[in-house]
Amino acid sequence: MFSSPTPLRAALLAQILGGIAAAVIIQLAYPQLFTVALAGAALQGVCAALIGHWLGAPKWWLPIHCLFMPAVVLASRLNIDSNWYLAALLLLLLIFWRTDQSRVPLYLSNAATARALKTMLPAAPCLVIDLGCAHGGLLRRLARARPDCRFVGIEHAPLPWLWAKLASLTLPNLQIRYGDFWRQNLASFDVVYAFLSPVPMPRLMEKALAEMRPGTLLVSNSFAVPAVTAERVVELADRRATRLHCYRM
């Protein structure tokens, strides 16, 4: 269930079924518990976690299921204006956008990765794209290091995109675009960089094979393409032991 493209729906289903299961258990075993909201919420959480587990949720979902409804009950006692919840939701949405659909969370390439990537760029002036560039930090490092090359970043999360766009204004060889990288044709790029997640890798390789020119390079930070052998894997001596999977088209 959770390997489907909509893990959020599966989580919602687990929460709803957990609520029904908890209500049935309380009704049958101890109806007075309906008046103790936190205890009912705790039971709902346990039921939701068990159902989530049964639906195939990864382990890290289970504490979320357990704690979600008790947190709702406790938060409702704090008398916080509901507009703050709306504001928090909007802020998270503007930063992370539809992670539930893209299945690509937000985390950033570090300086060691930028240094390694710089050594992989062709000696001649070239065109490089970062698919899902977030706040554009990696591209700014590269754009400063290689003023003879042009760099493009594409991002669909509004706040990271805005940050990247504003921070790129002083770098003439860096262009930040707003949008969905799946709609970006890759034919003109000499190097395509991606730091995504395991989920989109097969689709990304399909797209790269269909659009990138022979001899150009696809570099994937951390996530290998299943069943495709990389030309080489560069292992960095950084804290997270970054591996850059390099695929020559």
Ligand SMILES: C[S@@+](CC[C@H](N)C(=O)[O-])C[C@H]1O[C@@H](n2cnc3c(N)ncnc32)[C@H](O)[C@@H]1O
């Ligand atoms: C793991 S972060 C990597 C950020 C940056 N490339 C780096 O290495 O520092 C992935 C980024 O891809 C963005 N993203 C995911 N799917 C996208 C899509 N279809 N189009 C544009 N951006 C996308 C996310 O919003 C996120 O900012």
